[in-house]
Structures are given as structure tokens and as C-alpha cells.
Amino acid sequence: MCPRAASKARNQPHPKTFRSLMIEIIAGTNRPGSNTRKVVRHVEEIYAGLKVPYHVLDLAAMPPEIFSPGSYAEKPKSFQPFADAVVRASGLHVVTPEYNGGMPGVLKYFIDMLKFPESFVSRPVCFVGVAAGLWGALRPVEQLQGIFGYRNAFVYPERVFLPQVSNLLDDRGQLKSEELVGKLKSQAEGFVDFVERLQRTRLRGAAA
Numbered sequence: 001m002c003p004r005a006a007s008k009a010r011n012q013p014h015p016k017t018f019r020s021l022m023i024e025i026i027a028g029t030n031r032p033g034s035n036t037r038k039v040v041r042h043v044e045e046i047y048a049g050l051k052v053p054y055h056v057l058d059l060a061a062m063p064p065e066i067f068s069p070g071s072y073a074e075k076p077k078s079f080q081p082f083a084d085a086v087v088r089a090s091g092l093h094v095v096t097p098e099y100n101g102g103m104p105g106v107l108k109y110f111i112d113m114l115k116f117p118e119s120f121v122s123r124p125v126c127f128v129g130v131a132a133g134l135w136g137a138l139r140p141v142e143q144l145q146g147i148f149g150y151r152n153a154f155v156y157p158e159r160v161f162l163p164q165v166s167n168l169l170d171d172r173g174q175l176k177s178e179e180l181v182g183k184l185k186s187q188a189e190g191f192v193d194f195v196e197r198l199q200r201t202r203l204r205g206a207a208a
């Protein structure tokens with residue numbers, strides 16, 4: 001294949017991609033009791049309200065075998081459902097916390113374990129940041145935008161940041177601010193439009 005054709009091929013969606021009408025929500029940490037997981041629950045409710053099929057990929061549920069160094073060469077079978085879920089997703093909605101000024105190591109490792117290039121090329125992706133600090137995980141969200149952009153994903157520009165997250169959640173782990181819930185809703189609605197237009201499909205009302 002000539003270099004130009006090879007480059008074009010790299011940028012085409014992989015033939016096996018986008019088979020399910022489903023948003024994959026990625027909870028970007030494996031920390032037990034994480035606030036990220038609580039925010040993911042809101043995002044789930046929002047997609048349910050929009051009648052958009054969704055599924056949650058919780059990094060806390062990743063099989064321990066994936067952390068073996070041998071996984072770079074050969075993925076354990078137990079990781080297959082995670083890899084396949086990403087490859088088949090209509091879009092990825094990543095909720096990331098900030099750890100030490102960046103995304104959690106486990107989230108980057110998860111990305112590094114995904115099938116390449118089909119997990120990324122032309123994959124719509126959007127981001128929510130969750131942090132104890134004042135910047136609401138701006139840093140990890142921008143790192144992720146860089147990584148997915150580098151891999152030729154379609155990055156949805158509307159981001160949501162949840163700074164000082166402990167103050168934003170009540171005892172039941174629910175967001176107290178209607179305004180912030182509204183931002184998450186507006187982001188999810190816009191992202192669904194983005195995915196539907198890019199893929200000339202209909203996610204709202206699709207069978208799960």
C-alpha cells in the first residue's frame with residue numbers, strides 16, 4: 001500500500017467498529033468508594049432519561065490478570081469484554097478524577113490495553129472531570145483530549161468540571177447543585193447529537 005493510502009486507511013473507522021448503539025460510560029478509577037463512580041451514576045440516569053442505551057465500564061472491575069506485564073503482548077481472555085465494549089461503542093463518555101495533577105494511572109493503563117487502532121479512530125468521546133481541587137480535573141481532561149486526539153478520535157468539545165467535589169455531593173452521593181446536573185444533561189444531550197450526526201444513526205430510543 002502506498003504511504004498516502006496507508007495513512008487514509010489508518011483514519012477510517014475499523015470495519016468491526018460501531019456495531020452497537022450504545023454509549024460506554026467509563027468510570028476512570030478503580031478506587032473503592034470513588035466520587036467518580038457517584039458522578040457516573042448521575043450520567044447513567046441522564047442517558048436513561050434520554051432513552052439512550054448505555055453501559056458502564058468500571059475500571060474497578062478490571063480483571064487482575066490484565067496487570068501482568070505479559071498483557072502488552074497477549075491480553076487475558078477476561079479483558080475481552082472491556083476491549084470489545086470500547087470497540088463496539090457508538091461513543092465513549094469518560095468520567096475522570098484528578099490524581100497527582102493528571103489522570104489516574106489505571107485509566108492510562110486501560111487505554112494502553114485497548115485494541116489499536118479500532119478503539120480510537122473516529123470514535124466520539126466526551127469528558128467529565130472530578131477533583132478535590134479547585135480546577136475540577138481540568139488537567140486530566142486536557143491530557144485525555146490530547147491522547148484521544150492523537151489517536152484520531154472525535155473529541156466532543158463541551159466538557160464538565162466538578163471542582164471540590166466533596167462539597168458538591170450530599171450524604172447519598174447525589175449532586176446537590178441543579179445547575180451542575182443541568183450541565184451534565186446539556187453535555188450528554190449535545191454528545192448524543194454529535195454521535196448521531198457523525199454516525200448518521202439514531203441513539204435515542206434505540207434498543208439496548
Ligand SMILES: Cc1cc2nc3c(=O)[nH]c(=O)nc-3n(C[C@H](O)[C@H](O)[C@H](O)COP(=O)(O)O)c2cc1C
Pocket residue numbers: 029031033034035036037097098099100101102130131132133134137165166
Ligand atoms: C492518589 C490520589 C491523588 C490525588 N491527587 C489529586 C490532585 O492532584 N488534585 C486534586 O484536585 N485532587 C487529587 N486527589 C483527590 C481526588 O481528586 C478526589 O478523591 C476526588 O474525589 C476524585 O477522586 P475519586 O473519584 O477517587 O474520589 C487525589 C486522590 C488520590 C486518591
